[in-house]
Amino acid sequence: MKTARQRSRKKPEAGAVKLLLRLSAPYTFQLILACLCVVIVNGALLIQPLLLQRVIDYFLIGGAVERGLNSIGGLALLYLLVSAASAIFSYLQALIVSKAGQSLTHELRVRVFSIIERLPLTYLDRTSSGRLITRATNDTSEISDLYTDVVISLVKDVLLLAGIVYAMLILSPGLTLVSFTVIPVIVFLVFFIKNKIKKNFFHMKHYIGQINGFIAESISGMRVIQIFRAEQEKEQQFLKLNREYFSTTLIQVRLNSILKPASDMFQSLAIAILVWYSVGRIAGGTLQIGVLYAFTTYIRQFFAPVSDLADKYTSIQSALVSTERIFELIREEERLEEPDAGLPMQRLDGRIEFRHVWFSYNGAGWVLKDVSFVIEKGQTAAFIGETGAGKTTIISLINGFYKVQKGEILIDGVNVNDIRLDDLRRNISVVLQDVFLFSGTIRDNITLGDDIDDDTVQDALRASCAEAFVQGAPEGIGEPVTERGSTLSAGQRQLISFARAIAHDPAIFVLDEATANIDTHTEKLIQQAIDNAASGRTTLIIAHRLSTITGADLIIAMKAGRIAESGHPRELLERGGYYAKLLQESRDHVYSS
Numbered sequence: 001m002k003t004a005r006q007r008s009r010k011k012p013e014a015g016a017v018k019l020l021l022r023l024s025a026p027y028t029f030q031l032i033l034a035c036l037c038v039v040i041v042n043g044a045l046l047i048q049p050l051l052l053q054r055v056i057d058y059f060l061i062g063g064a065v066e067r068g069l070n071s072i073g074g075l076a077l078l079y080l081l082v083s084a085a086s087a088i089f090s091y092l093q094a095l096i097v098s099k100a101g102q103s104l105t106h107e108l109r110v111r112v113f114s115i116i117e118r119l120p121l122t123y124l125d126r127t128s129s130g131r132l133i134t135r136a137t138n139d140t141s142e143i144s145d146l147y148t149d150v151v152i153s154l155v156k157d158v159l160l161l162a163g164i165v166y167a168m169l170i171l172s173p174g175l176t177l178v179s180f181t182v183i184p185v186i187v188f189l190v191f192f193i194k195n196k197i198k199k200n201f202f203h204m205k206h207y208i209g210q211i212n213g214f215i216a217e218s219i220s221g222m223r224v225i226q227i228f229r230a231e232q233e234k235e236q237q238f239l240k241l242n243r244e245y246f247s248t249t250l251i252q253v254r255l256n257s258i259l260k261p262a263s264d265m266f267q268s269l270a271i272a273i274l275v276w277y278s279v280g281r282i283a284g285g286t287l288q289i290g291v292l293y294a295f296t297t298y299i300r301q302f303f304a305p306v307s308d309l310a311d312k313y314t315s316i317q318s319a320l321v322s323t324e325r326i327f328e329l330i331r332e333e334e335r336l337e338e339p340d341a342g343l344p345m346q347r348l349d350g351r352i353e354f355r356h357v358w359f360s361y362n363g364a365g366w367v368l369k370d371v372s373f374v375i376e377k378g379q380t381a382a383f384i385g386e387t388g389a390g391k392t393t394i395i396s397l398i399n400g401f402y403k404v405q406k407g408e409i410l411i412d413g414v415n416v417n418d419i420r421l422d423d424l425r426r427n428i429s430v431v432l433q434d435v436f437l438f439s440g441t442i443r444d445n446i447t448l449g450d451d452i453d454d455d456t457v458q459d460a461l462r463a464s465c466a467e468a469f470v471q472g473a474p475e476g477i478g479e480p481v482t483e484r485g486s487t488l489s490a491g492q493r494q495l496i497s498f499a500r501a502i503a504h505d506p507a508i509f510v511l512d513e514a515t516a517n518i519d520t521h522t523e524k525l526i527q528q529a530i531d532n533a534a535s536g537r538t539t540l541i542i543a544h545r546l547s548t549i550t551g552a553d554l555i556i557a558m559k560a561g562r563i564a565e566s567g568h569p570r571e572l573l574e575r576g577g578y579y580a581k582l583l584q585e586s587r588d589h590v591y592s593s
């Protein structure tokens, strides 16, 4: 009886093979063409020893009369033609197969990226970015290798081996039997060593992945490393990783160096046995020298396809693993929400209502507990509360990043789950605590590829108080921005992200305020930018500085996933509760510092 583990392993593999077939379907014609080329090349390889055997036995030893093409010269010409055909068709086969393989990698990579872009945050929360990068790079090329390299090699090697055995049997069944006393040993040896090489190769890949990750993390955290003088410690960690990688490479070198001499030795042994067996028979006239010569060539030809097949056997295994991983992503795609599905709502009014919302990220514990509030169209609502209280979670839910387990969230009276995702997100602009800028220009970072003209970009920069510093840049809105905007100050990055939000003209503007301290001048600019962005829009602010929100229409104070209190700032102040206490603390802090 199969165990549950065996059953669960069987199913995805069947799926992976089906997916492989589906992906390869558009390239069937190219594959057939390449296989035809392979047949011609194999034929040429098999014919060459036969031509030489004929030259030796018929003309050099047998002294047969040379006539026309049936002569040493004629056979030499034929040998040349066969070699040329082999070269031309090898070239054609490589060309067809590489082109098909590259096209397949290209298509797969684009598809994988498009899936990654639309993955739900719940998936991204539990998947490391390294794993997803491997899907888009390594796994896609492993699959295309399967078609280009593995399938063709399988056809080529199996046909060549079958052809060699057939030619041997025709020439001399006796010698074939003698050859097969040693050939299985060669096959076993090659498969055994190659298997070890591949297993060790997986270890090497694992370590090289860790080394890459370590270097990438160290580069992005270099400031912290230098500030805390952690260079020595990091160097030691790197040394340890590198040493592990080094020892796996040594194993690889040893295995690779032993393969060829070991199989050469067994090939020589096979030839020695053949010669020993043949000497008496040649003297007795029951065997021709040319046949012995052809056999020694065939035995040497045996090694390459066997070694290749051993390689491909392990490549198929790793390609199936890669296919299974891509298959897992594609299955995720089938579950993805269609951005076009749902109720079309071109322009939202911006009324937001939470009705007894309960939410948990992973089922481990409630992050929001029975949260209810209403933010009317055009109002500014501020969320306050201690760290981890659930403020950012509320924004993620409004954006449709996660689904609530209990209760409902309504926008303009419609459940967010029913609104077309594209329309919902177009109507909401979020300025995150950690501003993310892409490499490109300031203009690219504001439009993010949307059809927004330069005048609108300039207006947005003006409204976000970023105009002065952008105009000061040599290329204005065309000024290049480096990766993550590292050449701009934190305040400047914030202002650009305000411009981005304003330029998209959302019905709902959300600001997760940065906790970092900024100078009073920039703070004033940001305050002005918030006021400009908020005007005429429903605005949600997660506030860390209470000074930012004195003009809010509604304050919602969160505590451990629940609403501790809510109301107009004046009303809350009079009530003397949580908000009043926080305000008093922040004023005391200002006076005392």
Ligand SMILES: Nc1ncnc2c1ncn2[C@@H]1O[C@H](COP(=O)(O)OP(=O)(O)OP(=O)(O)O)[C@@H](O)[C@H]1O
Binding pocket: 125, 361, 362, 367, 386, 387, 388, 389, 390, 391, 392, 393, 394
């Ligand atoms: N993606 C996630 N997966 C699992 N748990 C999460 C995730 N994001 C947040 N949490 C948890 O949910 C709780 C609320 O987090 P949230 O970010 O909403 O708090 P917050 O009030 O915005 O805090 P802060 O003021 O520090 O930004 C925290 O306990 C946090 O650990």
